[in-house]
Amino acid sequence: xxxxxxxxxGAALGGARSMVTMKHVGLNVAADPFMVFPYxxxxxxxxxxxxxxxxxxxxxxxxxxxxxxxxxxxxxxxxADAAEARRFxxxxxxxxxxxxTPVMLRSTTRLAHTRSRVEPGERREAERQPFSRQVSxxxxxxxxxxxxxxxxEKLALLREFAEEFQGNVVxxxxxxxxxxxxxxxxxxxxxxCPAATVLKLGMLYPLPRRRLEEFCxxxxxxxxxxxxxxxVEQELASFGINNVIGKVRFTNIGELSADLVAAGxxxxxxxxxxxxxxxxxxxxxxxxxxxxxxGVFNVLKKxxxxxxxxxxxxxxxxxxxxxxxxxxxxxxxxxxxxxxFSRAGEERVVAVIGDSTFLHSGLxxxxxxxxxxxxxxxxxxxxxxxxxxxxxAHPGTGHTLKGDAAPAVDxxxxxxxxxxxxxxxxxxxxxxxxxxxxxxxxxxxGPAAIIARRHCRLLPxxxxxxxxxxxxxxxxxxxxxxxxxxxxxxxxxxxxxxxxREWECVGCSLCAQLCPADxxxxxxxx
Amino acid sequence: MPVTNVLIAGVGGQGAxxxxxxxxxxxxxxxxxxxxxxFHGVAQRGGSVFSHVRFGERVHSPMAPRxxxxxLLALEQLEALRYAHFVKPGGTVLVNEHRVEPIRVADExxxxxxxxxxxxxxxxxxxxxxxxxxARELGNHRAANAVLxxxxxxxxxxxxxxxxxxxxxxIPGQLxxxxxxxxxxxxxxxxxx
Numbered sequence: 001x002x003x004x005x006x007x008x009x010g011a012a013l014g015g016a017r018s019m020v021t022m023k024h025v026g027l028n029v030a031a032d033p034f035m036v037f038p039y040x041x042x043x044x045x046x047x048x049x050x051x052x053x054x055x056x057x058x059x060x061x062x063x064x065x066x067x068x069x070x071x072x073x074x075x076x077x078x079x080a081d082a083a084e085a086r087r088f089x090x091x092x093x094x095x096x097x098x099x100x101t102p103v104m105l106r107s108t109t110r111l112a113h114t115r116s117r118v119e120p121g122e123r124r125e126a127e128r129q130p131f132s133r134q135v136s137x138x139x140x141x142x143x144x145x146x147x148x149x150x151x152x153e154k155l156a157l158l159r160e161f162a163e164e165f166q167g168n169v170v171x172x173x174x175x176x177x178x179x180x181x182x183x184x185x186x187x188x189x190x191x192x193c194p195a196a197t198v199l200k201l202g203m204l205y206p207l208p209r210r211r212l213e214e215f216c217x218x219x220x221x222x223x224x225x226x227x228x229x230x231x232v233e234q235e236l237a238s239f240g241i242n243n244v245i246g247k248v249r250f251t252n253i254g255e256l257s258a259d260l261v262a263a264g265x266x267x268x269x270x271x272x273x274x275x276x277x278x279x280x281x282x283x284x285x286x287x288x289x290x291x292x293x294x295g296v297f298n299v300l301k302k303x304x305x306x307x308x309x310x311x312x313x314x315x316x317x318x319x320x321x322x323x324x325x326x327x328x329x330x331x332x333x334x335x336x337x338x339x340x341f342s343r344a345g346e347e348r349v350v351a352v353i354g355d356s357t358f359l360h361s362g363l364x365x366x367x368x369x370x371x372x373x374x375x376x377x378x379x380x381x382x383x384x385x386x387x388x389x390x391x392x393a394h395p396g397t398g399h400t401l402k403g404d405a406a407p408a409v410d411x412x413x414x415x416x417x418x419x420x421x422x423x424x425x426x427x428x429x430x431x432x433x434x435x436x437x438x439x440x441x442x443x444x445x446g447p448a449a450i451i452a453r454r455h456c457r458l459l460p461x462x463x464x465x466x467x468x469x470x471x472x473x474x475x476x477x478x479x480x481x482x483x484x485x486x487x488x489x490x491x492x493x494x495x496x497x498x499x500x501r502e503w504e505c506v507g508c509s510l511c512a513q514l515c516p517a518d519x520x521x522x523x524x525x526x
Numbered sequence: 527m528p529v530t531n532v533l534i535a536g537v538g539g540q541g542a543x544x545x546x547x548x549x550x551x552x553x554x555x556x557x558x559x560x561x562x563x564x565f566h567g568v569a570q571r572g573g574s575v576f577s578h579v580r581f582g583e584r585v586h587s588p589m590a591p592r593x594x595x596x597x598l599l600a601l602e603q604l605e606a607l608r609y610a611h612f613v614k615p616g617g618t619v620l621v622n623e624h625r626v627e628p629i630r631v632a633d634e635x636x637x638x639x640x641x642x643x644x645x646x647x648x649x650x651x652x653x654x655x656x657x658x659x660x661a662r663e664l665g666n667h668r669a670a671n672a673v674l675x676x677x678x679x680x681x682x683x684x685x686x687x688x689x690x691x692x693x694x695x696x697i698p699g700q701l702x703x704x705x706x707x708x709x710x711x712x713x714x715x716x717x718x719x
Binding site: 057081110113114115116117184187188190191192257258259262270271272273274277278279280281282283284285286287288319320321458487489492493503 | 537538539547550554559560561562563564565566571572573574585586587588589590591592593604605607608610611626627628629630631632633635636637638641644648662667
């Protein structure tokens with residue numbers, strides 16, 4: 001994200017309209033340029049599309065990026081549906097160019113994972129704006145002090161702009177019910193309380209103070225319906241507008257819904273699910289049948305080592321039956337965490353990190369371990385793709401996001417270049433050699449890297465591969481349950497023992513390797 | 527015209543999201559305002575997945591409120607139970623007989639035995655199909671989503687040719703014929719039922 005942000009920044013300074021996209025935690029990584037860029041301001045339009053994840057559907061924290069933009073003094077536009085996302089994107093570029101400021105376009109999971117009608121607009125080609133080499137605009141503190149003053153002046157202009165921005169609209173309704181809202185919660189308000197008079201904000205920072213004052217004066221109390229923190233509510237309070245009901249009724253935890261908004265507006269309870277009447281068992285995601293990560297976690301569990309994890313499908317290694325990943329925080333954390341555990345005195349620690357995450361932010365941690373002479377052991381899960389998020393290409397895959405050929409990072413050479421001397425490549429479908437390699441890595445006196453290399457099972461190249469599925473020879477089975485340690489979705493427990501759903505089995509043989517009675521064989525062999 | 531609410535639920539990898547995309551596209555092609563909102567979790571496979579499709583003259587929320595869903599399509603029995611509270615009183619639950627045991631995380635209770643009976647007792651109109659079995663007979667169990675979608679098409683008032691065009695547009699060539707047949711089988715199953 002930092003690199004992407006800086007490239008988009010460079011492109012915008014160089015005169016081309018540029019957009020960079022990321023989620024909330026990505027903005028943390030890109031925070032450094034994000035905070036400094038507004039001082040210089042942009043040349044051509046620059047828009048950062050940032051999506052928050054209320055409810056943590058696929059994140060490990062909830063974070064409200066509106067605050068981030070406020071800290072950076074960057075204006076925010078926040079669309080409420082797909083059609084508005086298109087319009088606001090165009091508006092964000094215009095805003096960016098009019099004021100020479102980066103602009104945040106803020107989305108959330110619910111908006112991002114929505115499909116709805118969009119009418120395409122007219123495409124207009126933007127002329128490239130030449131860059132002027134005014135050093136005083138872009139460098140060193142002595143100049144930045146002038147920019148600091150200008151930043152406040154720009155913000156004052158943006159406050160005026162907010163008053164007239166057409167994306168802030170009042171939808172007239174009942175004179176009794178006033179609501180200030182924006183984004184997806186606006187849709188919930190319209191759904192459950194179509195009668196309300198609504199001030200729908202399209203610009204979330206700076207807010208249109210005079211319009212808000214005028215609106216809130218019309219009602220005894222105004223509902224402020226917003227997801228995550230009470231950002232708008234707090235801004236209103238800072239304007240001296242206090243006749244509002246906000247977070248006291250609409251939780252700051254998790255995602256709002258039409259039901260929660262209805263409950264907040266009326267006090268009516270939310271209809272419960274049927275979990276008190278019937279066993280609605282939780283269904284967490286699982287590693288796929290044939291997933292190459294499974295072999296590694298089997299070995300790590302067997303070795304009983306402490307495992308620091310990272311961000312990818314392999315975070316599922318923390319769930320039964322493996323329970324062989326003990327921490328997961330953020331991109332690249334596994335290696336630094338493992339080094340820290342070692343320094344705290346933990347004897348056997350293994351960092352587990354995927355290929356795309358390693359390239360994103362694993363390398364600095366590895367270099368630090370080498371440089372500081374800490375014998376950190378790293379298992380690099382190289383499945384040749386970015387599995388969890390949908391198989392995006394990365395610098396190790398040998399092709400670009402658009403599918404064009406590209407040089408592929410040579411992991412062995414890269415890791416050796418940092419000074420790691422113990423680098424071993426294994427096939428994670430082979431339990432014995434995987435165990436041997438990890439044991440050797442742990443025994444090595446310096447930092448060690450084990451590259452567990454096998455493609456993600458969901459890549460087309462893998463799906464095309466036909467392997468014989470395995471099956472259980474029921475007469476040979478001793479019902480020891482060892483195979484269930486594979487945690488494979490193709491393995492199911494029937495009344496009298498394990499069975500393999502042949503149509504799910506991809507023939508990785510892991511369960512057969514775990515079976516002490518040789519009762520699992522390739523179908524057709526028995 | 528009132529908004530029609532459909533919720534499609536299943537296990538990651540069963541094609542709940544694709545089915546909902548097809549429905550959303552067919553509804554849009556038929557001239558409706560449409561919103562589709564979905565949840566799929568952190569990994570590619572195995573978790574609980576749902577997708578709401580809402581269409582009518584004007585749709586606001588991409589997710590239907592609880593107690594407002596007209597049709598719940600469940601590709602798996604336990605997932606039918608998980609989202610049944612979204613169904614309106616007397617609403618329809620189309621459920622695939624198929625069961626997928628979840629991995630056990632801090633819940634040792636057995637898989638619920640009579641999920642469809644439970645839903646009937648609660649006053650829902652329950653239609654049970656062996657969509658996975660039907661799809662397997664047609665050549666690939668993964669087409670169960672198309673079987674259920676075909677059954678839903680029988681209940682909805684969307685023109686047949688929009689469905690046909692939507693399938694053609696969205697399903698890759700080598701899988702189109704399978705999905706067509708699965709879709710037709712779902713329709714036929716409901717006509718018989």
